[in-house]
Amino acid sequence: MDISFDLEYIGEIPVLDRIIRRIAEKTGKGAKDVLAEINRKHEELDFLAIEVVALIVAKDYGVDVSDLIDEVERIILKTS
Numbered sequence: 745m746d747i748s749f750d751l752e753y754i755g756e757i758p759v760l761d762r763i764i765r766r767i768a769e770k771t772g773k774g775a776k777d778v779l780a781e782i783n784r785k786h787e788e789l790d791f792l793a794i795e796v797v798a799l800i801v802a803k804d805y806g807v808d809v810s811d812l813i814d815e816v817e818r819i820i821l822k823t824s
Contacts, residue, residue: 759795759812759815759816759819760794760795760798762812763795763798763799763802763807763809763812764778764779764782764798766802766807766808766809767798767801767802767805767807770805770806770807771805771807778801781801782794782797782798782801785797785800785801793816793819793820795816795819795820796816796820799812799813799816
């Protein structure tokens with residue numbers, strides 16, 4: 745009996761990781777390259793949270809992340 749499972753899916757995947765995955769899937773870029781692009785943009789917009797910058801990068805690529813906006817807002821405002 746095979747009881748193996750993917751540890752990556754235990755618990756909630758952080759919203760930043762989900763945004764990165766969606767951008768990577770849409771653009772064909774690797775997740776590391778997407779994260780590097782988000783980090784570069786974050787340096788320019790350092791007053792914004794990294795999750796907000798990730799949403800901006802996603803929008804620039806035409807990636808639908810509208811279902812994640814409320815979650816990012818809760819993170820930013822520290823509410824649940």
